[in-house]
Amino acid sequence: DTGVSQDPRHKITKRGQNVTFRCDPISEHNRLYWYRQTLGQGPEFLTYFQNEAQLEKSRLLSDRFSAERPKGSFSTLEIQRTEQGDSAMYLCASSLNSGGVTGELFFGEGSRLTVL
Amino acid sequence: QKEVEQDPGPLSVPEGAIVSLNCTYSNSAFQYFMWYRQYSRKGPELLMYTYSSGNKEDGRFTAQVDKSSKYISLFIRDSQPSDSATYLCAMDKGAQKLVFGQGTRLTINP
Numbered sequence: 001d002t003g004v005s006q007d008p009r010h011k012i013t014k015r016g017q018n019v020t021f022r023c024d025p026i027s028e029h030n031r032l033y034w035y036r037q038t039l040g041q042g043p044e045f046l047t048y049f050q051n052e053a054q055l056e057k058s059r060l061l062s063d064r065f066s067a068e069r070p071k072g073s074f075s076t077l078e079i080q081r082t083e084q085g086d087s088a089m090y091l092c093a094s095s096l097n098s099g100g101v102t103g104e105l106f107f108g109e110g111s112r113l114t115v116l
Numbered sequence: 117q118k119e120v121e122q123d124p125g126p127l128s129v130p131e132g133a134i135v136s137l138n139c140t141y142s143n144s145a146f147q148y149f150m151w152y153r154q155y156s157r158k159g160p161e162l163l164m165y166t167y168s169s170g171n172k173e174d175g176r177f178t179a180q181v182d183k184s185s186k187y188i189s190l191f192i193r194d195s196q197p198s199d200s201a202t203y204l205c206a207m208d209k210g211a212q213k214l215v216f217g218q219g220t221r222l223t224i225n226p
Contacts, residue, residue, distance in 0.1 A: 004159070031212070040124065042204050042216030043160065056212065091159055105214065107152075107159030 002026060004108035006092050012114045013082055020078045021111040025094030032075050033105060034067055035091040036060065043091055049075060082115045089113075119143050122205055122217030131226050135192040139205035139217045142186065146215075148208040149181050151190045153201045154219065160204055164190065195224045 005024045013019050025032050030051055035043035046065070047057045051072035061067075064082075069075040079086055089112050093105040122139045129135055137151075148167055152160035164179035166172045166188075172179045180189040192199055205217040 033213075040218070042120075042122070042206075042219050043214075044216070045213040048212055058213075093159075104162055104165060107161065109157075109159045112157075 004092055004094055004106050006090075006108040006111045008111060009109065010112045010114070012116065014116050015084060016081055018078065018080045019082060019113060020076055021090050021092075021113075023075045023077070023092030023108060025074070025092070026096075026106055029094035029096045029106070030072070031095045031097055032069055033093040033095075034075070034077050035093065035107075037089040037091055037110070038087075046077075046090075079113070082113075084115045087113055087115045117142060118218075119215050120205060120207055120217045123220055124218050126221040126223060128223045128225060129195060131195060131197060131224055133195050133224075135195050135199070135222060135224075137190045137192075137203050137205075137220050137222070139188050140186055141188075141207055143207075143209065143215075144183075144186065145209040146207040147210055149179070149188050150206040150208070150214070151177075151179055152204040152206055152216075154204060155201045163203075197224045197226050200224045 007022045033048040034046040037043040047067050049069040064080045067077045089110040091110045093107045095103045095105050097103040120141045151164040154160040166179050169181050169183045176193045178191040200223045202219040202221045204219045206214040
C-alpha cells in the first residue's frame, strides 16, 4: 500500500495523559499536513511541513500540541495533558507541490482520539 | 460567519436520481475549489479539483464554480448506493491550507 498511513487508528486515553500519533506520507511527497475533524464538521487545518520545516501552525494548535517531521519523512503529532475537548479525528495528508498552490492532498484514514 | 458554508443535510435520494450539492463562500481570495468524498470512519478522498469558473466533468460527476456569486456545486448523475457518503467542499487561496465546509451527508436509497 503506497498511501498515507496513520497509527494508531484509535486511541482511548484518560484526561491528563500524553498521546502521540504517527503519520507516514506517500514517499515522494514533500508536504505533510495535519488536520483535526470533530463529529459533523469538516477538517480544520492544524499545521503543515515542507520537507522537515514546519512552516505554519494554526492558532488551534495550543502549546500542548507539538508536531515534528524529522528528516522530512514521517511525522508525529503529540498532545500533552489531554483534555476532553481534544477528542477528535486527527487526519494526516501529504502532497507533492511547490509554490503557492496547495494542490491535491492525499489523506490517511485518520487517528481517532477519545479522551475520557 | 464561516468562510465556507455548506448545508449539512442529511440528504436522502432514490437510486438513479441526480444529486446537487452546494457551497457558498465569503472570501474572494479563494482560487482553487475541490470536492472530497468521505466514507464513514475513513479519510477524505479527492473527487474534483477546479480552478476557474465554469464546469468540469468526470464521469458521473460535474463540478461547477461561479466566482461572481461565490458559489460552487457538485452534481452526481445516475446516483448509486455506493455514492452514499459525506461530501466536503474545500477551498484554497494559495496559502497551503484548505478551508473545508461542514460536509453534506448523502444517502442513496436502492
